[in-house]
Amino acid sequence: MRAVVLTEPETMRLVDLPEPECGPRDVVVRMRGLGLCGSDLAVYSGRRRVAETPWLMGHEGVGEIVAAGAEVTGRTVGQQVAIEPNYCCGRCPACVAGFTSACLNRVIVGMNHPGLLAEYVAVPAEFTWPAAATVALDDLVCTEALTVARSAIRRSGAGPGQRCLVVGAGSQGLLLCLALRELGAIATVQEPHEGRAELARSFGAELVRESDDGFDFLFETSGVPQALHAGLAKLAPGGTALLVGISDRPIEVTSADLVYRQLTVRGSLIYDHPADFADTVAVLGQGRITPGKVLQARFPLADAAEAFASVRSVAGKSWISFD
Ligand SMILES: [Zn+2]
Ligand SMILES: [Zn+2]
Numbered sequence: 001m002r003a004v005v006l007t008e009p010e011t012m013r014l015v016d017l018p019e020p021e022c023g024p025r026d027v028v029v030r031m032r033g034l035g036l037c038g039s040d041l042a043v044y045s046g047r048r049r050v051a052e053t054p055w056l057m058g059h060e061g062v063g064e065i066v067a068a069g070a071e072v073t074g075r076t077v078g079q080q081v082a083i084e085p086n087y088c089c090g091r092c093p094a095c096v097a098g099f100t101s102a103c104l105n106r107v108i109v110g111m112n113h114p115g116l117l118a119e120y121v122a123v124p125a126e127f128t129w130p131a132a133a134t135v136a137l138d139d140l141v142c143t144e145a146l147t148v149a150r151s152a153i154r155r156s157g158a159g160p161g162q163r164c165l166v167v168g169a170g171s172q173g174l175l176l177c178l179a180l181r182e183l184g185a186i187a188t189v190q191e192p193h194e195g196r197a198e199l200a201r202s203f204g205a206e207l208v209r210e211s212d213d214g215f216d217f218l219f220e221t222s223g224v225p226q227a228l229h230a231g232l233a234k235l236a237p238g239g240t241a242l243l244v245g246i247s248d249r250p251i252e253v254t255s256a257d258l259v260y261r262q263l264t265v266r267g268s269l270i271y272d273h274p275a276d277f278a279d280t281v282a283v284l285g286q287g288r289i290t291p292g293k294v295l296q297a298r299f300p301l302a303d304a305a306e307a308f309a310s311v312r313s314v315a316g317k318s319w320i321s322f323d
Contacts, residue, residue, distance in 0.1 A: 003118035004304040005054035009046030012305040015054070020122035027075050027125045028067040029083065033141040034116055034320045035060035035295070036311055037171060043111065044308045051112065057308075059085035059109045060144040061116035062137070063322070065128065072125040080135070081128040082143035083116065084277045085109035086270055100273040101151075117304060119322060129277050132285035138292030139284055141319050142175065146291045147280040148244070149175040152268040153183065154276070156242045158217045160184030165208060165215040167231045168222030169193070169200040171317035172244060174294050176219050177205040182289045188212065190231065195315040203293070208234075215239060223247035232257065232265075240264040295319050 003017045022028045036058075042048035043057050061083045068075055075081070087107035088100035095103050107113045131140055149172060158164055162185050166176050169191035180187040181204045189200040190208040197207055214236040220228045223245030229252055232241060241263065258265065271277060283289055296316030299307035307318050 001119040002301060003056060004301060005117075006044060006050070006057055007054050010044060010309070012044075012308060013054070014302055014304075017118060019120050020118075022067045022069050022122055023124075024069040024071040025124055025126070026069045026122045027065045027072060027081075027128055028120055028122050029061070029063040029081060029128065030066045030120055031061055031063040031116060031118065031322045032080075033062050033137055033322065034058045035141045035145060035171075036307060036318045036320070037145060040110065041308070041311050048111065056114040056117055057110050058115040058117035058320075059083075059111070060141065061085070061121065062140045062143065063121075065130075066120070068125065075125045075128060075130065079130040080133065080140065081130050082140055082277070082281060083109070083121075083123050084127040084129060084147075084271075084273065085116070085144060086273070087113075087124060087127055088273050098272060101270045117301075117320070119301070126274070129281045131281050134287070135284045136290075136292055137323075138295050138319075139290050142291035142294055142317070143277070143280055143284065145171060145294075145317070146175050146179065146284075146289070147271045147276050148172065149179045150280055150283075151271040151276045152176065152219060152242045152244050153179055155266065155268050156217050156219070156240055158183065158185050162186065162216040163188065163214065164217040164219060165190060165212075165231055165234055166200075166205065167191075167218065167220045167227050168224075168245060169196040169205075170221060171294050173219075173221040174200055174203055174316065175291055176221065176244075177203045178289055178291055178294075181205070182283070185217075188215070190227070193315070199296075199315050217242065219244060221245045225249050225251045229253065232263065235261065235263055237261045238263070240266070243267045
């Protein structure tokens with residue numbers, strides 16, 4: 001089968017690999033689409049180290065089940081599925097508490113476990129999510145990134161009618177806007193890049209004005225410390241900031257900033273198994289949200305290298321089509 005591997009930072013090659021074996025609890029998925037995001041870029045650029053090269057990247061994958069192991073129940077050949085690319089152990093204290101995003105033994109597809117940039121992949125059946133046949137491929141490709149956005153909203157407690165400031169309108173910011181709108185919340189975006197800001201507006205978000213403040217919630221996706229600082233100043237007393245973007249640069253915030261205005265700041269990492277993916281796939285099946293319009297650049301598998309090289313210049317999400 002064809003696959004694309006990273007041979008060294010910023011260098012990818014199309015290779016021929018043996019097809020994966022199907023373990024008793026696995027399904028084999030014929031890949032149809034793969035979304036790219038910032039964490040893939042961190043591996044591509046060499047900022048995030050992987051165990052070995054050549055390395056198979058990619059984690060936002062969808063496709064069709066073509067084989068199922070002997071012990072698999074609830075999944076059948078022919079189903080279209082989205083892959084949940086974080087395999088929690090189910091046994092550590094975090095997993096037992098239902099907080100699987102904090103699993104101590106988390107297998108992270110494409111990061112500490114081979115990724116999905118191949119024509120066929122074997123995945124534990126429990127981490128594949130069959131979607132209604134009516135869900136379009138481009139919407140399904142957004143499942144994982146949309147689940148990250150929806151989990152941040154779930155953790156924030158935001159509800160209908162509440163005012164939410166989304167900092168950054170990369171693909172995660174755009175998906176947050178869509179998910180907030182679906183919830184009936186008001187999404188306002190802060191994004192300096194004009195193309196991205198325009199895209200956010202076409203998704204039903206308002207653009208922030210200098211004088212705007214009093215937001216109930218802040219969703220920070222840019223990872224830029226100054227942007228977070230400016231965003232915190234726009235929260236209402238008692239407001240909540242959810243940090244989704246990741247940076248190792250310090251944030252300048254004093255306890256006075258937080259105490260006087262009684263702000264809550266919490267990080268939100270991925271999603272918790274199995275509820276968050278199940279919920280997103282159900283919402284997609286009902287047609288209540290159509291995130292596929294986030295996909296702005298499509299590449300065939302053979303052009304995967306070009307897809308990665310151009311990610312930063314694309315407003316919205318790039319994806320690889322295997323069809
Ligand atoms: Zn991702
Ligand atoms: Zn665990």
